[in-house]
Amino acid sequence: MSKLVIHQPQPMMDVQDSDEWGSGICDCCQDVPECCFAFWCCPCFACKISRDYGQCLCLPLLDTFGCIPPVTMSMRVSMRQRYGIKGTMCRDCVHATCCNPCSWCQMSREMKRRQIHVLLVGAKTT
Template identity: 75%
Template structure:
C-alpha cells in the first residue's frame, strides 16, 4: 500500500449573488456609528482589526507609517476586496479614497465585510 502526499488542497470557489456595487457609500458613517467613531479616533487600530478580519496580517496597515503620498496598504485592501466581492469600481477611485478618505475607506470595507459575510462551504470534499 502506497501513501499519497497531498501538496495542494483544492481551493473553495466563492460565487457571490450580491450586487456588483459597494453596499454603502464612502461617507455612510451613520450605517455603523460605533465602528466609524473607532476608525476616526484610532484609525491605525481599526485598520489592523479590519485587516485581520479580512484574513490578512494584523500589522499590515502599520506599514503605511513608512509610506509616501498614497497609502499602499489601504489601496491594496480596497482593490483586493473589490476583486473578492466582484465590486465594479476603478483603481483611480481606490487611490482617491485611500489617499484623502482613509478612515472612511476602512469603515466602508468593514461594513462591506459585515454585509457580505459569505460563509465558505466545501461541497463534495473527501478525506484521503
C-alpha cells in the first residue's frame, strides 16, 4: 500500500529590509497610468486594488457612507501590518480622509514592490 502526498503551494514573501512605505503618499509620478486611473475613477481603482489584495471586490464602495473612509483606512492598517511598515492609525486616517486617491495609489505601488502573492484559502480553480 502506498501513500499519496499532495503539497499545496504556499504564499511567497520577499524579504524586505525596510519598515517604511516604498514610496511617498504623493509619489504618483512613479506610476502615472495608475495615478490617472485613481484620480479619474477612484472607486473603480480602489475596487481593483482591494481585489488584488485578496479582499472583496466591492468592499471600497462602503467608503461612500461617511466622512472618514473606513475601508481605505482599514486597508492601509492591514497593509502596514502585513508588510511590517511603521506608522499610526491616526496617520492612516488622515491619508484616507484627505488623500484618498493618493492613498490607494501608494498601496498599489507597495503591493507591486513587495511582490507578495496572496493565497486565497478555499479558492477553486476552474
